[in-house]
Amino acid sequence: MDLFEYRDGDLCCEDVRLSDLADETGTPAYVYSAGTLLRHYRAIADAFAPLDPTICFSVKSLANVHVLKLLASAGSGFDVVSGGEIARVLAAGGEMSRVVFAGVGKNDSEIEFAIASGVGMFNVESAAEFENLSRLASLGGKKVHAALRINPDVYDPATHRYTTTGKKETKFGVDIDRAGRFFETYGRDPHVELDGIHLHIGSPIYSPQPYVQAVTKAMDLAETLCEKGFQVRSLNLGGGYAADYDQGASPRAETYAEALVPLLKDKNLRVLLEPGRQISCNAGVLLTRVLYVKQGGGKKFLIVDAAMTDLLRPALYEAEHFVYPARLPDGASPPERRIAFASEGGEKVDIVGGVCETSDFLATDRVLPPMRRGDLLAVFSAGAYGFVMSSHYNSRPNAAEVLVQGDSWRVIRRRENYDDLFAAELDV
Numbered sequence: 490m491d492l493f494e495y496r497d498g499d500l501c502c503e504d505v506r507l508s509d510l511a512d513e514t515g516t517p518a519y520v521y522s523a524g525t526l527l528r529h530y531r532a533i534a535d536a537f538a539p540l541d542p543t544i545c546f547s548v549k550s551l552a553n554v555h556v557l558k559l560l561a562s563a564g565s566g567f568d569v570v571s572g573g574e575i576a577r578v579l580a581a582g583g584e585m586s587r588v589v590f591a592g593v594g595k596n597d598s599e600i601e602f603a604i605a606s607g608v609g610m611f612n613v614e615s616a617a618e619f620e621n622l623s624r625l626a627s628l629g630g631k632k633v634h635a636a637l638r639i640n641p642d643v644y645d646p647a648t649h650r651y652t653t654t655g656k657k658e659t660k661f662g663v664d665i666d667r668a669g670r671f672f673e674t675y676g677r678d679p680h681v682e683l684d685g686i687h688l689h690i691g692s693p694i695y696s697p698q699p700y701v702q703a704v705t706k707a708m709d710l711a712e713t714l715c716e717k718g719f720q721v722r723s724l725n726l727g728g729g730y731a732a733d734y735d736q737g738a739s740p741r742a743e744t745y746a747e748a749l750v751p752l753l754k755d756k757n758l759r760v761l762l763e764p765g766r767q768i769s770c771n772a773g774v775l776l777t778r779v780l781y782v783k784q785g786g787g788k789k790f791l792i793v794d795a796a797m798t799d800l801l802r803p804a805l806y807e808a809e810h811f812v813y814p815a816r817l818p819d820g821a822s823p824p825e826r827r828i829a830f831a832s833e834g835g836e837k838v839d840i841v842g843g844v845c846e847t848s849d850f851l852a853t854d855r856v857l858p859p860m861r862r863g864d865l866l867a868v869f870s871a872g873a874y875g876f877v878m879s880s881h882y883n884s885r886p887n888a889a890e891v892l893v894q895g896d897s898w899r900v901i902r903r904r905e906n907y908d909d910l911f912a913a914e915l916d917v
């Protein structure tokens with residue numbers, strides 16, 4: 490459940506009317522609800538409480554330092570995938586021992602930075618990476634902890650081919666069949682204590698079943714490893730818990746927990762989770778205004794001031810977001826927030842940006858109330874993998890980000906200006 494709702498025909502985030510906010514901040518603007526972020530974090534923490542898990546919010550889904558600060562204050566750890574994300578967690582005052590560092594391509598300076606920052610766990614994805622980590626830990630005179638990311642060869646057929654990662658044929662992690670040999674080779678390293686197993690089978694995963702299969706395989710592996718004298722102290726279940734792109738479509742945290750807690754309870758393992766979108770997705774909307782309405786062949790286009798440079802997901806992996814006006818027509822009821830929802834008396838439109846690419850669309854074939862230049866639209870479920878994937882393509886400055894808390898709001902990232910676009914280009 491999130492805290493975006495229509496009140497008297499106006500879309501509100503908590504107690505703030507979004508049309509008023511947009512008048513002040515301009516558009517495009519990402520708006521996040523602090524109450525929703527915290528509510529979603531707590532729902533996962535409560536559901537998995539019998540396992541006393543370490544919840545590591547996946548920074549890649551929503552990386553604004555103010556959001557990380559908010560979640561750190563609620564007790565969250567963090568899943569990071571780059572030196573830049575480590576720097577963000579440090580800036581947010583995150584507890585570094587509760588940070589896990591994943592990624593197939595960690596470079597030397599990122600690894601050195603992670604070691605110096607006291608990152609709690611390296612999720613190692615290959616033998617070559619392990620050897621490099623051991624070398625750098627030895628040079629730094631520190632012992633670090635690592636978990637082996639395994640591919641359990643499990644996947645959810647509903648997951649888009651670009652976001653499934655648990656199959657054998659993936660660049661991520663190590664085949665589960667090779668994991669035993671990996672521990673034989675590296676399980677007694679003097680600089681890296683290899684004492685955990687990490688999984689991330691893809692995202693979003695709309696059912697607990699793929700996790701159950703993956704955890705069952707991981708537990709069998711852990712048992713075999715323990716029989717051979719290796720220590721497996723932690724199991725990291727990764728992320729991928731689904732979010733409501735369609736209202737009510739995603740299982741709640743309790744549904745995943747009901748299936749997984751019995752498999753892991755009293756197993757003497759530290760359990761880690763890396764949820765991203767289940768916390769951040771429905772906690773954010775992207776506000777955009779209609780610039781032009783245009784007929785093209787049999788299609789009607791709403792050309793808006795946000796584009797693929799602000800929200801890449803539809804162009805990148807055909808993701809669908811519910812889009813609707815922030816102000817309802819007089820007397821209209823609030824919509825069901827479903828992709829297929831058709832407004833009564835509405836017209837079918839494609840909602841597109843101004844970038845010079847045919848793939849630059851936010852949504853296609855949506856039935857919306859008639860729209861005019863200047864009308865404000867909300868792209869829902871945009872908190873995860875939204876702003877973080879922004880680019881400057883076509884030299885478009887990035888949108889503002891705003892955090893709402895109750896009846897107040899503040900800009901947590903100012904809208905970029907033209908100078909920002911070439912600030913890093915030397916001697917201009």
Ligand SMILES: Cc1ncc(COP(=O)(O)O)c(C=O)c1O
Pocket residue numbers: 547550568591689691692693727728729730763764765766767873
């Ligand atoms: C290793 C790892 N953990 C966690 C996540 C977070 O996934 P989600 O935001 O779907 O929960 C990802 C996403 O790509 C990931 O690669």
